[in-house]
Amino acid sequence: MSIQILRWNELADVKDELAGRDWFFGTSGNLSIKVTDDPLTFFVSASGKDKRKRTQEDFLLVNDAGEAVERTHLKPSAETLLHVEVYGKTNAGCSLHVHTVDNNVISELYADQKEIVFTGQEIIKALGVWEEDASVSIPIMRNHADIPKLAREFAKHVYGDSGAVLIQNHGITVWGKNAFEAKKQLEAWEFLFSYHLKLLSVKNSNIVSLQVQ
Amino acid sequence: MSIQILRWNELADVKDELAGRDWFFGTSGNLSIKVTDDPLTFFVSASGKDKRKRTQEDFLLVNDAGEAVERTHLKPSAETLLHVEVYGKTNAGCSLHVHTVDNNVISELYADQKEIVFTGQEIIKALGVWEEDASVSIPIMRNHADIPKLAREFAKHVYGDSGAVLIQNHGITVWGKNAFEAKKQLEAWEFLFSYHLKLLSVKNSNIVSLQVQ
Amino acid sequence: MSIQILRWNELADVKDELAGRDWFFGTSGNLSIKVTDDPLTFFVSASGKDKRKRTQEDFLLVNDAGEAVERTHLKPSAETLLHVEVYGKTNAGCSLHVHTVDNNVISELYADQKEIVFTGQEIIKALGVWEEDASVSIPIMRNHADIPKLAREFAKHVYGDSGAVLIQNHGITVWGKNAFEAKKQLEAWEFLFSYHLKLLSVKNSNIVSLQVQ
Amino acid sequence: MSIQILRWNELADVKDELAGRDWFFGTSGNLSIKVTDDPLTFFVSASGKDKRKRTQEDFLLVNDAGEAVERTHLKPSAETLLHVEVYGKTNAGCSLHVHTVDNNVISELYADQKEIVFTGQEIIKALGVWEEDASVSIPIMRNHADIPKLAREFAKHVYGDSGAVLIQNHGITVWGKNAFEAKKQLEAWEFLFSYHLKLLSVKNSNIVSLQVQ
Numbered sequence: 036m037s038i039q040i041l042r043w044n045e046l047a048d049v050k051d052e053l054a055g056r057d058w059f060f061g062t063s064g065n066l067s068i069k070v071t072d073d074p075l076t077f078f079v080s081a082s083g084k085d086k087r088k089r090t091q092e093d094f095l096l097v098n099d100a101g102e103a104v105e106r107t108h109l110k111p112s113a114e115t116l117l118h119v120e121v122y123g124k125t126n127a128g129c130s131l132h133v134h135t136v137d138n139n140v141i142s143e144l145y146a147d148q149k150e151i152v153f154t155g156q157e158i159i160k161a162l163g164v165w166e167e168d169a170s171v172s173i174p175i176m177r178n179h180a181d182i183p184k185l186a187r188e189f190a191k192h193v194y195g196d197s198g199a200v201l202i203q204n205h206g207i208t209v210w211g212k213n214a215f216e217a218k219k220q221l222e223a224w225e226f227l228f229s230y231h232l233k234l235l236s237v238k239n240s241n242i243v244s245l246q247v248q
Numbered sequence: 249m250s251i252q253i254l255r256w257n258e259l260a261d262v263k264d265e266l267a268g269r270d271w272f273f274g275t276s277g278n279l280s281i282k283v284t285d286d287p288l289t290f291f292v293s294a295s296g297k298d299k300r301k302r303t304q305e306d307f308l309l310v311n312d313a314g315e316a317v318e319r320t321h322l323k324p325s326a327e328t329l330l331h332v333e334v335y336g337k338t339n340a341g342c343s344l345h346v347h348t349v350d351n352n353v354i355s356e357l358y359a360d361q362k363e364i365v366f367t368g369q370e371i372i373k374a375l376g377v378w379e380e381d382a383s384v385s386i387p388i389m390r391n392h393a394d395i396p397k398l399a400r401e402f403a404k405h406v407y408g409d410s411g412a413v414l415i416q417n418h419g420i421t422v423w424g425k426n427a428f429e430a431k432k433q434l435e436a437w438e439f440l441f442s443y444h445l446k447l448l449s450v451k452n453s454n455i456v457s458l459q460v461q
Numbered sequence: 462m463s464i465q466i467l468r469w470n471e472l473a474d475v476k477d478e479l480a481g482r483d484w485f486f487g488t489s490g491n492l493s494i495k496v497t498d499d500p501l502t503f504f505v506s507a508s509g510k511d512k513r514k515r516t517q518e519d520f521l522l523v524n525d526a527g528e529a530v531e532r533t534h535l536k537p538s539a540e541t542l543l544h545v546e547v548y549g550k551t552n553a554g555c556s557l558h559v560h561t562v563d564n565n566v567i568s569e570l571y572a573d574q575k576e577i578v579f580t581g582q583e584i585i586k587a588l589g590v591w592e593e594d595a596s597v598s599i600p601i602m603r604n605h606a607d608i609p610k611l612a613r614e615f616a617k618h619v620y621g622d623s624g625a626v627l628i629q630n631h632g633i634t635v636w637g638k639n640a641f642e643a644k645k646q647l648e649a650w651e652f653l654f655s656y657h658l659k660l661l662s663v664k665n666s667n668i669v670s671l672q673v674q
Numbered sequence: 675m676s677i678q679i680l681r682w683n684e685l686a687d688v689k690d691e692l693a694g695r696d697w698f699f700g701t702s703g704n705l706s707i708k709v710t711d712d713p714l715t716f717f718v719s720a721s722g723k724d725k726r727k728r729t730q731e732d733f734l735l736v737n738d739a740g741e742a743v744e745r746t747h748l749k750p751s752a753e754t755l756l757h758v759e760v761y762g763k764t765n766a767g768c769s770l771h772v773h774t775v776d777n778n779v780i781s782e783l784y785a786d787q788k789e790i791v792f793t794g795q796e797i798i799k800a801l802g803v804w805e806e807d808a809s810v811s812i813p814i815m816r817n818h819a820d821i822p823k824l825a826r827e828f829a830k831h832v833y834g835d836s837g838a839v840l841i842q843n844h845g846i847t848v849w850g851k852n853a854f855e856a857k858k859q860l861e862a863w864e865f866l867f868s869y870h871l872k873l874l875s876v877k878n879s880n881i882v883s884l885q886v887q
Binding site: 483486487488489511513560562563565566569570604605606607628629630631632658661662 | 691695794795796797800801804805806807854857858859861862864865868869872873875876
């Protein structure tokens with residue numbers, strides 16, 4: 036099987052799984068996977084598709100300027116420039132961007148702190164951090180309607196071959212060596228966000244008096 | 249394939265997807281899709297069906313009075329008149345009405361304000377609004393057991409070829425060019441409602457002191 | 462197809478759907494469907510089965526004493542006597558009992574009031590109540606480990622050919638004309654419970670100041 | 675069918691079901707099933723696999739030291755030593771370890787109390803406790819990055835042929851006679867955790883004044 040078909044299927048599989056969780060509501064979100072390094076080419080979501088469906092028009096191949104490398108009527112996702120930054124600045128092979136209710140709420144609650152930090156969570160190991168009581172943090176940046184500006188600001192947070200950025204009320208972007216690694220990170224961050232919000236929602240309660248119900 | 253079969257399948261597909269999310273609890277909700285413009289005919293949900301099943305009796309063809317255009321033992325949904333208003337006043341091709349816990353709670357919380365407004369959310373773009381820091385609002389109207397009265401009040405909020413209305417403790421109705429556009433809007437609104445409720449549920453917490461857990 | 466096969470499949474289908482929502486955690490819950498009236502026979506869940514699987518041993522036929530009418534190694538659900546009460550006192554054709562987190566929490570919060578009342582919810586129509594601003598209420602009774610005693614107390618709330626009872630921290634039981642009607646009621650009550658809990662979870666927030674986010 | 679194939683399939687089936695609930699986010703969690711008693715061998719999750727997929731490399735056979743008993747490129751899960759303790763100290767046949775948002779939040783909220791106690795819940799019967807108003811408790815222990823140390827501390831809570839332990843911010847481990855019994859317990863505990871958190875999230879509200887909405 037050609038490398039193009041392999042990569043397409045990897046990306047389509049990860050799309051199916053994330054779509055099954057309703058992480059692409061309202062056609063939001065986009066995904067990409069690197070195909071060749073030199074010159075850089077990668078598959079990226081076509082703009083405006085319903086990601087619950089699996090079709091031959093879900094992705095298109097683009098270059099290091101985010102432009103289609105073959106004749107096509109498809110348009111690359113409006114946010115393709117963010118994927119260009121990932122592949123330009125790191126050795127990552129896959130990048131995933133999704134909106135979830137929880138990642139949007141976290142990005143709003145902690146926007147002023149510009150990051151959120153998690154400590155003492157076993158699932159941090161999925162982010163490649165194995166020390167006891169380790170901390171991980173994810174930057175939270177402002178959103179911009181202008182995509183080139185958004186991409187430039189985003190690029191400031193892109194280093195390391197895996198990583199993640201929250202954009203305020205605009206979801207999370209993660210990148211990793213391949214689709215498996217990118218999805219693993221995505222799930223770990225989402226778990227941490229949901230955990231944190233659930234903890235906040237009960238933290239005001241008089242817990243001790245309720246322990247034995 | 250005839251236009252009737254195409255439209256039937258489009259509507260059945262969107263019904264399956266929404267039913268899979270349990271957005272039609274207790275046989276609530278209804279859907280329609282336009283088939284012809286002149287004279288107006290559209291498929292609408294038959295009354296009282298379990299929308300988790302896909303059958304030949306899920307929809308029936310009705311006219312601009314909401315009456316069946318062919319002999320059938322099926323009854324159009326009790327709320328067919330609302331769909332009549334959508335197709336009579338706009339160029340929309342599809343209209344979806346669902347009850348979710350979150351859209352009902354939002355409609356109750358903000359009933360007195362008669363609307364809820366969202367600002368600074370990336371997912372607003374799915375509603376066709378692309379400016380930075382744009383606001384979108386959705387009207388919230390009172391519910392009426394009398395359907396003709398409900399339809400008349402509903403009609404006051406129906407303009408534009410895509411749009412959405414919340415009825416207090418009676419779910420959301422959206423309309424758009426076709427099933428894809430209507431579903432995109434529906435998902436964007438539901439995302440905003442869920443986001444807002446999640447934010448409310450944690451907003452009283454002492455967030456800063458909990459940031460590093 | 463014989464009436465037995467028809468009823469078995471109806472019950473198996475409703476079991477599959479409720480199991481898909483994880484409404485039978487820990488092998489909790491049970492279901493039944495009437496097969497004959499005179500003498501009364503009905504299929505009821507066999508005890509201790511994983512309801513996520515569909516097998517030939519999911520149900521067994523019992524009589525008006527809740528005893529198997531054919532030789533079998535299967536044991537009827539421990540709570541078969543509650544189903545006996547339903548068929549003995551009403552014309553219902555199906556009865557469903559499930560534990561959900563939300564119905565258990567509601568049953569605990571309102572145990573002292575012995576009921577919970579809902580008003581002004583469109584989904585009340587699924588319970589057969591069509592007047593504007595109608596109220597519906599569901600009784601909440603204490604739980605008893607002794608099943609004959611539990612069944613006797615339960616019977617006090619069983620009248621009408623469709624109905625519902627909450628047992629404190631022991632889930633909901635609904636009954637209706639057939640599997641479709643019983644499931645419709647079950648979904649309507651669950652919707653009301655989830656709605657109410659979501660509303661409570663945000664009701665303390667300073668809603669107005671958050672409206673425009 | 676050989677006992678190995680039977681056990682493999684039992685474990686793969688339970689993995690599929692738990693993975694479908696997203697209880698293995700970020701490749702977290704692990705599972706095992708006993709194959710032979712003397713000498714002890716059991717299948718355990720291979721390290722670092724995506725548990726949403728079902729493959730020939732999901733598990734490997736290990737001995738009472740947690741070491742592979744056949745030549746393989748697979749590595750046993752990093753936490754295999756905890757499973758070794760279960761099979762060494764009890765007659766259990768299956769052990770399941772999952773991270774959920776709710777079990778992690780409970781483990782954090784009650785870490786200082788070193789346990790959480792539940793009383794008066796019908797679903798407690800799934801844990802094998804049938805008396806009226808019975809209590810069940812689950813120990814909550816600190817997490818340790820050092821796995822042999824973690825396993826030693828864990829072992830202090832392992833007695834009885836079925837049981838469960840929460841590790842702070844590191845999920846739940848349950849064990850039981852077979853996959854069915856282990857999963858039944860897992861679901862019962864998760865139900866209790868979710869119930870408790872939902873109750874906490876609404877407990878501050880002015881419930882009486884909201885009863886009739």
